[in-house]
Amino acid sequence: MRIQIVTVGTTGSVAPYTGLAHRLAAEGHDVEIATHARFATMVSCCGLRMRPMEADPFEALITAHTRRGEARGRRPDVPLKTLRSLRQAGEQAALALVDGILTAVDPKADLVLLSTLAAPIGSVVARHHRIPTMGAFLQPDVPSRDFSPCSMAWRPPGPANRLRARIANTAFDALYGPAVRAVHGRLGLAPRSSRRLRTERERGNWPIWHGYSPSVLPRPADWRPGSEVAGYWWAHECPHWQPPDLLADFLAAGPPPVLVGFGSMMPGDPERLGRLAAGALRRAKLRGIVQSGWAGLDVIDDDIITVGAVPHSWLMPRTSVVVHHAGAGTTAAGLRAGVPAVPVPVMTDQPWWAARLVGLGVSVRALPYAELTEIRLADALTAATQSEALRRNAAAVARELAREDGAGAVADALARRA
Template identity: 50%
Template structure:
């Protein structure tokens, strides 16, 4: 069997789905390594995969600063672009180190694909792109990082092409340095991207058509195969403290913001507690990167990292930032959603959930800072839970359709075709 190297970088939601893909490939008899950041090493190894380290860990401050390595944070567009470019330059060297440890096939995430294509070229390896979000231009919708507003078919396609040029700029320095290290002739990120497209290689997208139908104007090589779910042990259970809380009253509401809103946990926790009190609901706060905290209360429990697959089906509703993976997890659980998007692709997925009839109208995260933030969140919670028939019925129907999909199995079949 060939040695497969999965590569993924970024937040938990950017990495965890690939543990599910890797575990499925391992079950099929493949030898699988996952190259990612140190923060996720325990999860990678628990899934039975070899861990290979990538630098620029989002959870680790840069040397001499208190600033995380991830390309996110406050500041204007120029500052964010600079941080992102620095992140990618650091990442590129780590990807080369990981690949040079041995691989026969590269499986590349959204973040790592533009760099992984150079590795595939230099090492004469086959590769397969496995993005979690749609990136190719289409007339059906505007670029997912541009929000939820359509610009019309011509405008959407034009914006999509422009977004690819922005990405090419972000990867320019990393591309130049990586190709020099690998002994490859100079080529721009745009040139290599176009070569990859012209080669006709398949691209398998890890989201579901239940939430976002495949664009009709995409070429056949761009496939939508269904979600990849983070691995968790088959015998995993919720901790006793959570089970006891669930048993003590009606199903609570989940509130969490994943890797968003770092350092804002105390304020968000107090706001969530106020909103739950106003709505007369119990709640579970997931601390996440924000470090959500709230005063002790019989109707409120704060938890750390727990599998959404175990927790969400027990909730009356879920409140979250609408990252691609969390949005899909709520849908899979059949739980009504209160979307609170923060940035990037989150407004897009929030709008998709609302359009599907499984979510309330999105509340932009910035609105929670206003005086009426708690009242607005309480109102949305009431909408999601007090008369749940319509939204819950839609959510349960979507969950039933998701259950029939096998995204990881589709990847395994594609790998078999590549390595036959």
């Protein structure tokens, strides 16, 4: 089967699909990933074909979200101007994807798998070419009473969660409204609204496979048919990768250090964040590794080093605690490594995943980025490194994940479709 995976966003929105694609290729499928050109090395290292999309609007969108988070930290009533700016940034990001997805979708594909952010546009293009599609999402999308939508704060089970999810989906569809109208116009199709397209997908039981673990978030009993939880899709890694000498020597020179990284997040003042992290590590008397990430963090100290991109599956198991932004991919990698977490959520679904880490007993509490201080981070690090319960819980979750095969679940589902 000729399969194309279309995904857009940040590193965490692309890396898991390299593992899924590699597994599908191993099953004999002809697989291609369509995503932003900046991820060409990540995809090609796996031996996969890639169709690059030049437009990459997410750096500006992340900056807008980060500013909103900082504003909320200073005052709870975010100014209307800031909210309008954020909405406009989301609409512009979606519009910027139209041309890329229009040209990226392969008319000869037998099946197109779409990520959450690619689905509203990609489903229209694939339908125009009469290609079947399937959702391949990294976050829960279908309303349920079991939990609130991941774009809102975590809530315990209750009927209001379904209403919250419908509100969240309506807001998401509104952001994609201009882009969906544009793609219909470009294809010469009668316009359909984003909301109508979602309704059609839901009524038709459009298949969605969610790439996270049922051990972390079980499949709700009230989900419609066609919505399934596969298990995590782990990023495929270059077989020839070797750690830099500085990193290998640092790890060998002392006890497991703390890892501090914010991935694709771009805090307003990376120098301040670097100083804060270094100060917290010194207060807690801990060694640390800081990942530079998109923010460009750069910390140099006697017991702290800074590194660039390093595979999470290699580095995290060699650490004692991971401080991260609680993005879906980084959260998964930390759970797989079996180490406690100190989540510092910045935006969107990150507070929701941070709450799951607390609920799973692998984190004492979340520290929202807007409220982060040196003392609070130092106290959280001390609590995390001294808690035997956190280590036991983290190890137990890691054992559960090791027994799962998320990519294999999708491969099996496709084999049944054939």
